[in-house]
Amino acid sequence: MNELFLQYSGDVLEKYAVKADGKLIEYSSAAKLETAPGAIYCGRAGDCVRAQEAAFIILKITAKETIRGYLKTSTVKPGDRLPVQIIAPAEGDKPARLTDKIRLSGKYCVLLLGEQTKGQQVKLSNRIVDPDKRAELAELGDKLLSSLFAWYRTEDIEPGFFAGGLIMRTACENADNDAILTDACALKSVLDTINRYYSELAQNGGEGLIYVQPAEERLTNEYPDAVVKRGNDGLFEREGIDREYAKLSGRKVYLPSGGNIIIDRTAAMTVIDVNTDAASAHSRRELILNTNLEAVEEIARQLRLRKITGITVCDLINMDDDTDKNTVLQKIRTLFEQDPAKPEVFGFTKLGLLEISRKRSVIS
Known part of the structure; x- marks a missing residue:
């Protein structure tokens, strides 16, 4: 279960945090929307x-x-x-x-825009696997494009944006058609606004902000099934979020069984060292495997929590058995499936270092 915490200062979102199954995975001061x-x-x-x-x-x-x-x-x-x-x-x-491939994100749909397009396309989230559901959503997406966004371009606006395609998000799988239609209509309304304002700027030779999505709307779209908790100053302190983040944001982070990871960020890459420290087990192999499994779980969380991007090299405890290495690789790849930045795991080098790359793109 996801929980989304939104702390306001008056009417302005000050910071937000996300917990997954009770564990903190995101924490951020609300960025200035104009540069987000x-x-x-x-x-x-x-x-x-x-x-x-x-x-x-x-x-x-x-x-x-x-x-x-x-x-x-x-x-x-x-x-x-x-x-x-x-x-x-x-x-x-x-x-x-x-x-320049602009997109508008809703709770259930993502509208792909362009100034020129050769054809409209409906794409489905890869996480929707049921064949019947995929066929149903593909048909619905085609109807939405042909009715709401049929080569959409307001006649009295030049230049303007076409609706080049529609992505049906994972949340569509458990949503009724009316909810998806409402979301698509809201995106069309945003598209109307964008086209009018962009046309005014372009015709007058101006430049500047065309559109920015409200912060809470963006976050609730990104976490559609999350339990949302809102509050003013003091929410994070009452919920223990600030305290938990302080424990997790140091150079050394402790693992449940007594091991730890040490995180060092440089201009070129991030280096993470894994240590058994006070951890114990029945055998050395079990100790190493358990520590490494705990370490990759914490590493997956830390990359999101600290917004670490680019190259990360992890010096796990050396494993002699290929089966154990594959177990660790499978674990971290599964964890990364939940990360919107979709990190890529390249495997172990000849020196036993685990290589990871995480993109700086965070738009959903």
Whole structure:
């Protein structure tokens, strides 16, 4: 069971946390919405790096504040204005990551937008496995596209966005058709708003924010089945969330059986060392396997909790048996299926180091 905790300061979301089966997996101060993943801008191209087929895009946050974003593209020229969406926030010296493949996320559907498209497509979440349900949702998605978004482009708006496709999210599996229809209608309303505002900006040669999804709406869409707990100042203290996060955010994190992991972040990668420490078991092999299994469970949680991205190298306790190695690999891959960033496990190196890569993109 997921629990979503939302702490407000007045009417403004101050911070949020997520627990899965009672364990803290996400904790964050509410990012400035204008620079958070999902925000859509009309940006202006700055430097273009032809060798990388990329461009740096200037996003106008306010009259006096701008940020730089990085967009993979080979068609943009300096000075061009174009719609983009933030898919990962800026980190230190790294610019925000942008995409021109814009999407609008609802509770049950994700609407894929574009200025030009050759055809509309319905895609289904891979987690929906029942063949009959997949066929039913595919048919419903086709009807929604043909009725609500049929080559959608308001006649009096130029430029504007097409609805290029629809993704039926995992939550559709247990939802009735009326709920899915309501969600799709809400996305159409957002699309109307975006098209009108983008048209005004583009026609006047302007730039700036086009649309940003309200924070609570974004979070409840991302965790549709979560029990939501809201409160003002003091909620996190009463629920013990701040205390739990403090225990989990140090360099050394203890494991249930007495072992620990040590987390070191560098500019190039994150390195995690696993130690048995005070752990005990009936045999050395059992001790090592149990400690490593506890370690990868905590590592999967820590990557989400600390928003660690890029390359992570884990120095697990050396295992001689290939069966034990495969058990550990299967465990961490299963855990990563629940991570929206979809980390990739590359396996063990010749030196026995476990290699992981986690993308900086966090938009759902």
